[in-house]
Every structure is written in C-alpha cells, then in structure tokens.
Amino acid sequence: xxxxxxxxRGENLDITHKRGKPTLRTIATIAGLAVTTVSRxxxxxxxxxxETRQRVHRIAREIGYLPDRAAQRLKTGRxxxxxxxxDSHEEVVGFSTSIMYGIAKxxxxxxxxxxxxPNFLSTTDVEAAEYxxxxxxxxxxxxxxxxxxxxxxxxxxxxxxxxVCHGRTEFSTPHPYVDYDNFTFAYEAARRLIAKGRRKxxxxxxxxxxxxxxxxxxxxxxxxxxxxxxxEVPEAVDLDTPADVLRDFIRNRTDxxxxxxxxxxxxxxxxxAVISGMSDAGRILAVDYDIVAKExxxxxxxxxxxxxxxxEDLTAAGEDLxxxxxxxxxNPDAEExxxxxxxxxxxxVG
Amino acid sequence: xxxxxxxxRGENLDITHKRGKPTLRTIATIAGLAVTTVSRxxxxxxxxxxETRQRVHRIAREIGYLPDRAAQRLKTGRxxxxxxxxDSHEEVVGFSTSIMYGIAKxxxxxxxxxxxxPNFLSTTDVEAAEYxxxxxxxxxxxxxxxxxxxxxxxxxxxxxxxxVCHGRTEFSTPHPYVDYDNFTFAYEAARRLIAKGRRKxxxxxxxxxxxxxxxxxxxxxxxxxxxxxxxEVPEAVDLDTPADVLRDFIRNRTDxxxxxxxxxxxxxxxxxAVISGMSDAGRILAVDYDIVAKExxxxxxxxxxxxxxxxEDLTAAGEDLxxxxxxxxxNPDAEExxxxxxxxxxxxVG
DNA sequence: TTGCTAATTTAAAACGTTATAAATCTTTGG
DNA sequence: CCAAAGATTTATAACGTTTTAAATTAGCAA
Numbered sequence: 136x137x138x139x140x141x142x143x144r145g146e147n148l149d150i151t152h153k154r155g156k157p158t159l160r161t162i163a164t165i166a167g168l169a170v171t172t173v174s175r176x177x178x179x180x181x182x183x184x185x186e187t188r189q190r191v192h193r194i195a196r197e198i199g200y201l202p203d204r205a206a207q208r209l210k211t212g213r214x215x216x217x218x219x220x221x222d223s224h225e226e227v228v229g230f231s232t233s234i235m236y237g238i239a240k241x242x243x244x245x246x247x248x249x250x251x252x253p254n255f256l257s258t259t260d261v262e263a264a265e266y267x268x269x270x271x272x273x274x275x276x277x278x279x280x281x282x283x284x285x286x287x288x289x290x291x292x293x294x295x296x297x298x299v300c301h302g303r304t305e306f307s308t309p310h311p312y313v314d315y316d317n318f319t320f321a322y323e324a325a326r327r328l329i330a331k332g333r334r335k336x337x338x339x340x341x342x343x344x345x346x347x348x349x350x351x352x353x354x355x356x357x358x359x360x361x362x363x364x365x366x367e368v369p370e371a372v373d374l375d376t377p378a379d380v381l382r383d384f385i386r387n388r389t390d391x392x393x394x395x396x397x398x399x400x401x402x403x404x405x406x407x408a409v410i411s412g413m414s415d416a417g418r419i420l421a422v423d424y425d426i427v428a429k430e431x432x433x434x435x436x437x438x439x440x441x442x443x444x445x446x447e448d449l450t451a452a453g454e455d456l457x458x459x460x461x462x463x464x465x466n467p468d469a470e471e472x473x474x475x476x477x478x479x480x481x482x483x484v485g
Numbered sequence: 486x487x488x489x490x491x492x493x494r495g496e497n498l499d500i501t502h503k504r505g506k507p508t509l510r511t512i513a514t515i516a517g518l519a520v521t522t523v524s525r526x527x528x529x530x531x532x533x534x535x536e537t538r539q540r541v542h543r544i545a546r547e548i549g550y551l552p553d554r555a556a557q558r559l560k561t562g563r564x565x566x567x568x569x570x571x572d573s574h575e576e577v578v579g580f581s582t583s584i585m586y587g588i589a590k591x592x593x594x595x596x597x598x599x600x601x602x603p604n605f606l607s608t609t610d611v612e613a614a615e616y617x618x619x620x621x622x623x624x625x626x627x628x629x630x631x632x633x634x635x636x637x638x639x640x641x642x643x644x645x646x647x648x649v650c651h652g653r654t655e656f657s658t659p660h661p662y663v664d665y666d667n668f669t670f671a672y673e674a675a676r677r678l679i680a681k682g683r684r685k686x687x688x689x690x691x692x693x694x695x696x697x698x699x700x701x702x703x704x705x706x707x708x709x710x711x712x713x714x715x716x717e718v719p720e721a722v723d724l725d726t727p728a729d730v731l732r733d734f735i736r737n738r739t740d741x742x743x744x745x746x747x748x749x750x751x752x753x754x755x756x757x758a759v760i761s762g763m764s765d766a767g768r769i770l771a772v773d774y775d776i777v778a779k780e781x782x783x784x785x786x787x788x789x790x791x792x793x794x795x796x797e798d799l800t801a802a803g804e805d806l807x808x809x810x811x812x813x814x815x816n817p818d819a820e821e822x823x824x825x826x827x828x829x830x831x832x833x834v835g
Numbered sequence: 836t837t838g839c840t841a842a843t844t845t846a847a848a849a850c851g852t853t854a855t856a857a858a859t860c861t862t863t864g865g
Numbered sequence: 866c867c868a869a870a871g872a873t874t875t876a877t878a879a880c881g882t883t884t885t886a887a888a889t890t891a892g893c894a895a
Contacts, residue, residue: 156621158881169845174883184843201620205564206881208555209850216600221585232581235571235601248622250566250600253589270551271506272598378787404784407757411788434754437728438761508851519875524853534873556851559880837895845888850881858875865868 157200165194177202204246215246217460218273220263220287221253222280230449231279233431234301237453238277245461247274261286268296275460277301281312283346297463299456299472302346311463311472313455315447317347317401320478321354324399324427327443329358331425333397335365339381339405341374348373351401367395374401378408385412400428403435406442446479507550515544527552554596567592567810568602568623570613570637572630580799581629583781584651587803588627595811597624611636618646625810627651631662633696647813649806649822652696661813661822663805665797667697667751670828671704674749674777677793679708681775683747685715689731689755691724698723701751717745724751728758735762750778753785756792796829 159177163170168187176183176191194200208214219238221231238249250273252263260278264287267273274297278287281302291298292308299311321338328336338355341348352368359366372384385408388394400406406428410420418424421441428435430444459472509527513520518537526533526541544550558564569588571581588599600623602613610628614637617623624647628637631652641648642658649661671688678686688705691698702718709716722734735758738744750756756778760770768774771791778785780794809822 160881170881171846171883172844174881175844178883182843187843199619203559203881204622205555205558206850207883209553209559209852209880210882210884212850214555221582221589232571239571239601248600250598251585251589253586269549272554377783379790382788404788407788433727438732438754438757440729510851520851521853521876522874524851525874528853532873537873553851556880557853559850559882560852560854562880839894840892842891843889845886847884847886849884852880853878855878856876859873861870861872863868863870865866 156203157198158203159200161198162191162194162200165198166191202246212271214271214274216248216250216273217242217275217277217457217464218250218252218267220260220276220278221251230431233449234277234279234453234456237450237455238457239453240450241454241457241461247461249457259286261290264290268294275299275464277456277460281346282344283349285346295467297460297467299460299463301452301456303350304346309473311459311469313452313459313474313476314347315452315476316478317350318354318357320401320429320445320447321351321399322358323354323478323480324445325355325358325397326362327427328397328399328425329362329364331397331443333364333395333425335367335393335395336397336399337367337369337395338399339372339374339401339409340368341401343373351399355399365393365395374405376405378404378411381405381408382412382415385409386415389413389416389418396424398424398426400426403428403430403432406435407438410439410442448476448479452476506553507548508553509550511548512541512544512550515548516541552596562621564621564624565596566598566600566623567625567627567807567814568600568617570610570626570628571601572628580781583799584627584629584803584806587800587805588807589803590800591804591807591811597811609636611640614640618644625649625814627806627810631696632694633699635696645817647810647817649810649813651802651806653700654696659823661809661819663802663809663824663826664697665802665826666828667700668704668707670751670779670795670797671701671749672708673704673828673830674779674795675705675708675747676712677777678747678749678775679712679714681747681793683714683745683775685717685743685745686747686749687717687719687745688749689722689724689751689759690718691751693723701749705749715743715745724755726755728754728761731755731758732762732765735759736765739763739766739768746774748774748776750776752779753782756785757788760789760792798826798829802826 159170159173163173166173168191172183172187173191176188177195179188204215219235235249242249252267264276267276276291276296276298277300278298279301281288281300281304283305285300285304288300288304288306288310292306292310299313301313303312303314304310325336336359338351340351355366369384372381389412398409400409406426409426413420413424420426420439425443427443427445430436430446431449435442436444455474455476459474462469463472509520509523513523516523518541522533522537523541526538527545529538554565569585585599592599602617614626617626626641626646626648627650628648629651631638631650631654633655635650635654638650638654638656638660642656642660649663651663653662653664654660675686686709688701690701705716719734719738722731739762748759750759756776759776763770763774770776770789775793777793777795780786780796781799785792786794805824805826809824812819813822
C-alpha cells in the first residue's frame with residue numbers, strides 16, 4: 136500500500152514533483168494510485184471506495200494540497216469567480232465596502248473568489264456586464280443601484296447569465312434579488328415623525344431612476360395619508376446631491392413659514408447635511424424638528440445621537456447576495472431566490 | 486492565402502469552433518496558419534513576419550478574440566491577478582473603495598484583474614498573505630495600514646513575493662511603497678493653526694502601531710517646537726476611536742482651563758467628532774477654535790466649510806500602487822519603487 | 836474451476852495556451 | 866547551381882485538472 140506506484144508516462148517519481156506545489160500527481164504518487172482516482176476521491180465520487188477516499192483526503196490535507204484554479208477553470212469552464220460591478224456613484228460612506236465584506240463572508244468556505252469590476256472597464260455599466268459575460272470572466276455577477284427597467288438585468292436575463300442584484304426591478308420575468316424593505320422603512324420613519332408630534336414631514340428621495348425611490352415614496356405617502364398630515368417631497372434635491380447643496384437647500388427652505396419640521400433621510404450623509412442646514416437656520420434637532428434616518432454605518436448615531444435611525448445591515452445583505460448567487464450558479468432553476476430584508480428597528484432614544 | 490489550412494489533428498474545420506468563444510485555433514483556421522504562429526503573432530514576436538503579425542491582429546480584432554485567462558495562467562504560471570487585502574479596521578468613510586478605484590484604473594488597459602482578499606480568509610492579515618502566496622492566488626499584493634515592523638512586509642520580503650504597501654516600514658531592506666507625506670501634512674496643519682493665532686494645538690493621532698502615526702507626530706512636534714507654542718497629544722483617543730467616544734472626550738477636555746483651541750484631525754470623521762464635542766461645549770468653529778483636517782472625500786468640507794483641510798487623493802494613491810506593483814511584477818529588480826505623495830494644499834478659506 | 840456481474844481503478848484525451856525544438860522556405864555567397 | 870545562413874513557420878509537448886470509456890479486480894453462483 137505504501138510502495139510507490141508504477142510510473143505514469145515514465146517520468147521520474149520525485150514525490151515533491153520538482154519541488155513545486157503539490158498536485159494531484161503528488162498525491163497519486165504517494166498513495167500509489169492513478170491521478171484519476173485521486174481526482175475522483177477528492178470530489179467524493181461514490182464509485183471510489185470509502186477507504187480510498189479517506190486516505191486520499193488525509194494525504195491531501197497533510198501535504199497541503201490545493202487544486203490549481205487555472206487547471207480546473209480550463210477543464211470545467213467554470214471560473215470560480217464572482218464579480219461585483221463597482222459603482223462610480225458610490226455613496227461617500229462605505230457602501231460597497233460593507234457589501235463586499237458580506238459577499239466575501241458568503242464565499243469564505245467555498246472556492247469562489249470575488250473580483251472587482253469597476254464600471255469603467257467599459258463606459259457604461261451594461262458594457263461592463265457585457266464584457267464579463269462575453270469573455271466569461273466570472274460565473275456570476277452582483278450589482279447595486281438597480282433600476283425598474285435596468286439594462287443590466289435585461290441583458291443578464293436574455294443571456295441567462297447568473298446574477299443577483301441589490302434592489303428590485305419591474306420586469307415581468309422574475310429574477311433573483313436582495314432588497315431592503317424601503318417601503319416599511321419610509322412608512323415606519325414617517326410614523327415615528329408623526330408620533331413625535333411633527334406638523335409637516337418631508338423625505339429626501341433617492342435619484343428618481345432607482346427603483347427604491349418609488350418604494351420609499353410609497354411608504355412615505357402611505358403613512359402620510361393614513362395620518363392626514365402635511366408633507367413635502369423636495370424635487371430639487373436627492374440622495375446623490377452633494378451635501379453642501381443639500382444643506383443650502385434645507386437652510387433656504389427653512390425660511391418659509393410652511394417649512395417641514397420632520398425629515399426622513401435614507402442616507403447618513405444626507406441626514407448630516409439636513410442637520411447642518413437646519414442648524415444654520417437656528418433650528419435645534421429634537422426640539423424644533425426631528426429626523427429619522429437610515430443607518431448603514433455607526434457614523435451618524437455616533438455623531439448625532441439625537442437622530443432617530445432605522446438600521447440597514449449592508450454586510451448581511453452582501454452575505455445574502457453572495458449566498459444566493461452561489462445557489463443560482465449551482466442550480467439554474469433554483470426558485471424564489473428573492474429576499475426582502477426587513478428594517479431593523481432601533482427603538483427611539485427619547 | 487485565403488484557403489483553409491490543412492486540418493490539425495484531423496478534427497473538423499468549423500471556423501467557429503463548435504460555436505463557442507473564438508480561440509487561437511479559430512484564428513489559425515481563418516488565417517491558414519498554425520496555432521503556434523498565431524500565438525506568436527499576437528505577442529508580437531520578432532521572428533514572425535510583420536505582415537503576418539498585422540493580419541493575425543486584424544483577424545483577432547474582427548472576431549473579438551480574447552485570450553483564455555485560465556489557459557494562459559495554467560501554461561505560464563502567472564495568474565494575471567493582483568489581490569488587495571481588505572481591512573476589517575476600515576475607516577467609515579470609503580477608504581478602501583477609493584484605493585480600489587485607483588488600482589482598477591491602473592489595471593484598466595492591462596490583462597490584470599483585481600481580487601479582494603478580505604483578511605478573514607484567515608484569522609490574521611499575515612495568514613491571509615501567507616495563503617495567497619502559498620497557493621499562488623495572485624501575482625502581487627497590495628495592502629494598507631502598514632506598521633513599522635509589519636509582519637506582512639517581512640513575510641513578503643522573505644518569500645520575494647511582489648507587493649506594494651500603502652505606508653512605509655522601518656525595515657532596513659528597501660521595498661516598494663506608496664505613502665502620503667504625513668510629516669508635511671502635520672507640519673503644515675500645525676503651521677496653519679499657529680498662523681490663525683491659536684494658543685495651544687492638539688493632534689488626534691492614528692493608532693500607535695501604524696507607521697504614519699510617527700510621521701504625523703514628528704511633523705506636528707517640529708512645527709510646534711519651531712513656533713514654541715503650547716501643545717497636547719491626547720493619549721486616550723486615536724483615529725480608530727469611535728466618534729462618540731472621541732466627541733465626549735473632546736467635550737470633557739474643553740472644560741479645563743488649559744484646553745487646546747487648535748486641532749489637527751488626520752481623518753474626516755474625527756474632525757466631525759471634534760466639532761460635535763466642541764459644539765456641545767458651546768465653542769464655535771473658526772471663532773473659539775480651529776481645525777485643520779485631512780480630507781479624502783468631499784464629506785467634511787461639504788458639511789463644514791469652515792474646516793481648513795489638506796487633501797489626500799486616495800484614488801491617485803491607488804493608481805500609483807497598482808502601477809508600481811505591475812512594474813515590480815514585470816521587473817523584480819525595478820529600483821526605487823518608492824513614492825511619497827505630497828499633500829495637496831487647499832488654500833485656507835478665511 | 837468458469838463465467839458473469841458489480842465494484843473499483845485506470846488510461847487516454849481534452850480544455851487553450853506557450854516554450855522548445857525542428858522543419859520549411861528564402862536569400863545569399865561562392 | 867549548391868551549400869550555408871537567415872527568416873519564417875510549424876509540430877509537439879506540457880501546464881493540472883476532469884471526463885469518457887475501458888480495464889482490472891472482487892464477489893459469487895453454477
């Protein structure tokens with residue numbers, strides 16, 4: 136059993152195989168088996184005897200064998216890579232980074248790697264996706280900032296390329312996604328402002344073209360109508376508006392007699408900008424007005440504990456994105472790969 | 486010249502090669518050349534006639550040929566991948582993201598991809614690096630938050646694995662790095678505070694174990710001693726301190742009669758925390774005290790235009806990191822791959 | 836023993852590329 | 866016109882893996 140096997144193809148039998156990294160052949164030589172058997176054993180094929188499988192696994196572990204990704208990829212056509220389209224419109228606060236952490240976490244025990252495909256690989260996001268598909272640079276794709284008729288989603292659906300997006304679309308074909316329940320976020324946020332006794336509530340919307348803009352608006356309007364309270368939806372600014380512009384807008388708006396005294400900010404920076412603008416106008420948070428904000432890092436609550444927040448866990452979202460993409464890759468017919476994450480409620484401070 | 490070449494190994498001659506992606510063989514068939522010749526032509530080997538090279542290049546372009554990364558990697562042993570060790574201690578503001586953008590930019594026209602290796606691939610950063618080297622998962626490594634006797638640097642130097650780090654070390658063996666001139670930053674920042682007429686200046690240092698902590702301290706002390714002004718270096722807090730803790734620290738410190746009235750903040754969040762703490766204590770920025778902060782995003786200046794800032798361009802740093810790593814990979818003896826980026830001076834507002 | 840089936844292992848080919856060495860074609864000097 | 870040298874192209878093998886099909890071994894009934 137321990138004796139060296141007969142040579143395969145008549146090369147020399149140096150166990151360390153030219154002192155390089157261990158390969159299947161290294162194991163085969165040690166175990167006195169054929170390379171094929173070793174390969175099979177490591178993938179736990181049922182036709183290999185249990186005893187052999189265990190022995191091979193043990194040897195592999197002992198010599199620190201790790202399969203060569205290039206060879207596997209060449210043979211199987213699978214890259215063992217998933218790509219994330221990095222946004223240029225990245226929010227200031229580490230949005231992508233959190234998601235990437237989550238994805239990496241989901242990939243931890245697998246053979247998958249995460250590669251970053253900045254959108255300027257090509258000019259547009261669709262082109263970046265096209266490039267990745269066409270040249271099979273990854274087995275699956277993850278991206279954010281989804282639009283109702285997102286061109287990337289359309290392309291990926293057409294080509295059948297595995298993907299999971301962060302956010303929903305309005306396509307009739309169902310597809311995998313992970314989304315945060317922004318309706319509930321906005322609804323709950325508005326209710327809190329109302330509960331705090333605010334007269335008039337306003338919401339800083341995401342850019343119109345993003346799907347979750349509608350969700351937030353819907354949640355907001357639902358709560359507002361239920362309560363029959365005055366409201367305002369500023370058209371001139373959105374979450375992508377630079378903080379200084381937003382701040383100035385808020386300050387100026389505050390001069391008017393009908394200015395809102397309750398704000399929903401679905402982003403931490405926008406909340407800071409609103410506070411800054413209100414402060415310029417002499418208004419005090421939690422006294423003259425209130426904010427309910429979406430919190431994705433600890434930044435906001437650490438700086439402004441008086442802001443009421445509802446948490447969105449982006450790392451968890453990333454983990455779900457990664458996990459679901461793997462499912463989708465391994466089983467194209469996996470159904471119901473759709474996840475709507477509920478807001479995590481921090482009970483108000485005051 | 487246009488006639489189909491004789492079969493290689495006697496398969497059928499379908500030009501599209503089983504309707505799959507074009508390979509060297511597709512081109513070879515079209516051009517009536519051997520695969521070897523095509524490979525050579527595409528890499529512009531001098532022994533291939535100019536005319537052939539041009540023709541092959543043209544065909545490749547026309548049919549949208551892209552070399553198979555797996556095959557190249559298997560054959561050459563080069564992964565065409567560079568990895569970035571992602572920090573768990575990521576600052577709140579998109580530090581890594583900016584750097585990754587820069588790296589991606591440097592990699593744009595090359596065949597290199599950027600893969601993200603979160604440090605929890607293994608327990609520690611060194612283990613992550615070890616894993617990548619041992620299993621040759623990348624051709625080079627980039628990481629941040631460098632320490633004077635950084636264990637990652639030691640390992641990489643010992644194994645001769647290509648890397649460029651963001652920040653310097655104190656090893657006597659020179660190695661590639663990109664760093665920001667934090668000495669000058671701190672020196673200049675202190676000088677500005679002094680020029681604004683501040684009595685006593687303080688600096689929020691990075692965590693002690695990071696190399697650039699010393700650089701900042703040195704720059705600070707140099708300016709302070711030149712001017713013979715009072716100063717303070719808080720021991721209890723640093724740049725990694727949560728914003729709320731830092732804010733409370735500042736507020737409490739301000740009660741004392743000898744409290745500083747000038748602050749150097751080498752991070753935007755820390756500046757916001759200081760402002761918040763001072764504001765709690767009733768002090769007004771640019772009146773009762775001043776801040777000079779390091780600015781890596783637009784966050785701070787947009788929210789607090791009265792903060793005086795000195796810019797550090799992380800995307801540019803990333804681009805340099807990427808560019809230098811490629812040089813290092815392609816030419817192990819490349820000398821002087823060391824770059825100290827000067828602070829970018831925004832002239833004070835007031 | 837023989838023959839047959841099931842269990843287990845194996846050889847050979849292939850994925851697409853590049854390196855080595857050999858082959859062919861061209862040119863040139865005598 | 867031939868040989869040698871130079872220019873250009875080519876066949877073959879190899880990288881490490883998986884797949885297909887074939888071979889070997891064991892188990893068992895006759």
